[in-house]
Amino acid sequence: MKNIDETAEERHRAKMANRKAVQDAEVAEKTLEKGLLIVHTGPGKGKSTAAFGLALRMLGNNRRVGIVQFIKGAWSTGEQPALAVFGDRVVWHTMGEGFTWETQDLKRDIAAANKAWEKALELMADETIGLVILDELNIALRYDYLDLEKVVAAFQARRPDLHVVVTGRNAKPALIEAADLVTEMSLVKHHFKAGVKAQAGIEF
Amino acid sequence: MKNIDETAEERHRAKMANRKAVQDAEVAEKTLEKGLLIVHTGPGKGKSTAAFGLALRMLGNNRRVGIVQFIKGAWSTGEQPALAVFGDRVVWHTMGEGFTWETQDLKRDIAAANKAWEKALELMADETIGLVILDELNIALRYDYLDLEKVVAAFQARRPDLHVVVTGRNAKPALIEAADLVTEMSLVKHHFKAGVKAQAGIEF
Numbered sequence: 001m002k003n004i005d006e007t008a009e010e011r012h013r014a015k016m017a018n019r020k021a022v023q024d025a026e027v028a029e030k031t032l033e034k035g036l037l038i039v040h041t042g043p044g045k046g047k048s049t050a051a052f053g054l055a056l057r058m059l060g061n062n063r064r065v066g067i068v069q070f071i072k073g074a075w076s077t078g079e080q081p082a083l084a085v086f087g088d089r090v091v092w093h094t095m096g097e098g099f100t101w102e103t104q105d106l107k108r109d110i111a112a113a114n115k116a117w118e119k120a121l122e123l124m125a126d127e128t129i130g131l132v133i134l135d136e137l138n139i140a141l142r143y144d145y146l147d148l149e150k151v152v153a154a155f156q157a158r159r160p161d162l163h164v165v166v167t168g169r170n171a172k173p174a175l176i177e178a179a180d181l182v183t184e185m186s187l188v189k190h191h192f193k194a195g196v197k198a199q200a201g202i203e204f
Numbered sequence: 205m206k207n208i209d210e211t212a213e214e215r216h217r218a219k220m221a222n223r224k225a226v227q228d229a230e231v232a233e234k235t236l237e238k239g240l241l242i243v244h245t246g247p248g249k250g251k252s253t254a255a256f257g258l259a260l261r262m263l264g265n266n267r268r269v270g271i272v273q274f275i276k277g278a279w280s281t282g283e284q285p286a287l288a289v290f291g292d293r294v295v296w297h298t299m300g301e302g303f304t305w306e307t308q309d310l311k312r313d314i315a316a317a318n319k320a321w322e323k324a325l326e327l328m329a330d331e332t333i334g335l336v337i338l339d340e341l342n343i344a345l346r347y348d349y350l351d352l353e354k355v356v357a358a359f360q361a362r363r364p365d366l367h368v369v370v371t372g373r374n375a376k377p378a379l380i381e382a383a384d385l386v387t388e389m390s391l392v393k394h395h396f397k398a399g400v401k402a403q404a405g406i407e408f
Contacts, residue, residue, distance in 0.1 A: 012310040030401035038406075040250065044387040049257035050250035053283070056260060057253070058405035060282025078264025079257070085289050106216040130405060163406060180400065182392035183248040191384040197234035201262035201334060202242075202367060 035162040036180040037155050041138060041171035044185030051133045051165045052079045058163075059086055063130030066091045066123030070116045071136035071168075077204045091129070093119045113145035124158055131163045138168025141175070152178050239366040240384040241359050245342060245375035248389030255337045255369045256283045262367075263290055267334030270295045270327030274320045275340035275372075281408045295333070297323045317349035328362055335367045342372025345379065356382050 038054075040047035055065045065083075067090065083090045095116030117140075123132045140146050152174050155164060166175065176182050198204060242258075244251035259269045269287075271294065287294045299320030321344075327336045344350050356378050359368060370379065380386050402408060 009310050026396075027401070030396055030399050032398070032400045033403055034395075034400055036395055036400070036403075036406060039392075041392075042390070044389075045385065046244065046250060046254035046257075046387045046389070049261070050254035050389075051257070052260050053250075053253035053255070053257035054406065056256050056286045057282035057408070060284065060286035061404040063405050078261035080264065082260045082264035082290075086286075106213050176392065179393060180395040180398065181249060183250045184390040184392050185248075185250070185254075186246070186388040186390055188243075188245075188380065188386035188388050189383060191238075191240055192230075192234055194236070194384065195234050196236040196238055196240070196384065197231070199237055199240075200265040201267050202240060202258065204261070 033161075034180070035158065035160055035164070037158075037178060038163065038165040039138075039171050039175060039179045039182045040165065040167045040185060041169060041176075041182065042184035042186050043169060044187040045190070046185045047167040047169075048135050050183070050185075051135060051167050052083075054131060054163075054165060055083065055090070055133060058131045059089060061130075064089050064091070064126075064128050065131045065133065066126065066129045067093065067133045067135065068116050068120045068123065068137075069094045069135045070113060070140045078201060091123060091126075093123075095119060109143070110145045113140040116140070117146055117151070121154060124154070124162060124164070127159070129162070131165065133165045134167070136168045137166045138171045138175070140168075141172050142168070142170045148172055148174055151175075237365075238384070239362065239364055239368070241362075241382060242367065242369040243342075243375050243379060243383045243386045244369065244371045244389060245373060245380075245386065246388035246390050247373055248391040249394070250389045251371040251373075252339050254387070254389075255339060255371050256287075258335060258367075258369060259287065259294070259337060262335045263293060265334075268293050268295070268330075268332050269335045269337065270330065270333045271297065271337045271339065272320050272324045272327065272341075273298045273339045274317060274344045282405060295327060295330075297327075299323060313347070314349045317344040320344070321350055321355070325358060328358070328366060328368070331363070333366070335369065337369045338371070340372045341370045342375045342379070344372075345376050346372070346374045352376055352378055355379070 040050055058065050080092060083092065095112055120132065120134055123129055141148055141151065155178055158164065244254055262269050284296060287296065299316055324336065324338050327333055345352055345355065359382055362368065
């Protein structure tokens with residue numbers, strides 16, 4: 001614990017009072033409520049993980065969550081058994097057959113992506129669902145497995161209170177343009193570079 | 205669905221086979237298992253959310269999770285009731301008294317941060333716990349509420365299989381230096397700018 005004199009305390013109080021005034025004014029300006037189109041992109045870790053974190057937050061607010069995995073799915077991840085605890089409050093569709101370099105079959109990849117997109121539309125139409133996570137949709141868009149214009153149009157036509165999260169590297173500019181919230185996860189440092197392998201609870 | 209000729213398919217197959225070979229070689233090189241020190245920093249959304257997503261992944265792998273919130277805590281978030289479903293597999297300590305501009309009391313902030321750090325050390329010493337999340341610890345370090353050297357030394361002395369996630373903006377360089385995995389969440393676009401307010405399931 002530091003030794004603090006009265007002056008430092010007073011300075012801190014004044015600075016923080018000022019900060020609070022700015023903060024309160026900013027909060028007061030925001031009055032809209034709307035379902036958000038959220039994009040998690042970039043080369044860093046945390047894109048899907050943060051989407052699943054939002055699922056948790058949504059469940060804690062007593063809303064239902066729908067999830068479609070566009071690419072992953074050839075292996076199991078920890079989120080699925082964990083979210084199973086919430087029963088039918090989570091609807092989970094694993095449509096992908098693994099990364100595209102695993103299947104090496106363009107026709108099959110396109111068919112899988114389109115089937116996954118049908119599921120996405122179904123979940124987005126379900127009024128009991130507050131959040132739809134479209135995991136790795138950006139990959140399907142990047143490889144042109146799905147029509148970008150069709151996808152963006154469906155997002156723009158969604159019901160006003162529905163939140164949608166799209167994850168995956170290399171988000172298309174038209175999707176970023178249509179989104180309300182875009183976060184880029186950048187890689188500052190990665191343990192794979194140091195020879196550490198994928199581990200339970202971290203990568204899957 | 206596109207009309208694809210044989211050549212395009214063959215090209216796709218060759219490209220993806222090559223990609224798979226690179227991928228497989230990369231995976232084979234990684235043989236280490238170790239508890240990671242993970243840092244989520246940057247001005248974007250998703251730092252805490254991705255940490256809670258990792259908690260979910262860890263729980264799905266049947267590991268226990270410990271959480272200390274250093275700053276937040278003056279209001280409730282959806283994660284807490286959601287994770288309550290997992291019973292004593294999640295240990296949650298909310299030690300902060302709100303953002304520092306809410307308390308405006310330097311001594312109280314320092315005392316709260318040090319109390320939170322004691323809890324963090326307790327969780328890190330608990331061998332039944334696989335992941336410890338120190339939410340907003342970076343804020344406490346930034347304002348010098350805690351001694352940086354002491355904190356980094358404790359991380360370096362942790363047991364080899366323990367994963368630790370530290371969140372918050374402005375991570376200190378010494379912490380980044382000590383970390384295995386650092387992701388910076390950058391703000392590409394934020395709905396607050398468009399006047400949208402904080403909403404249940406998204407911000408809390």
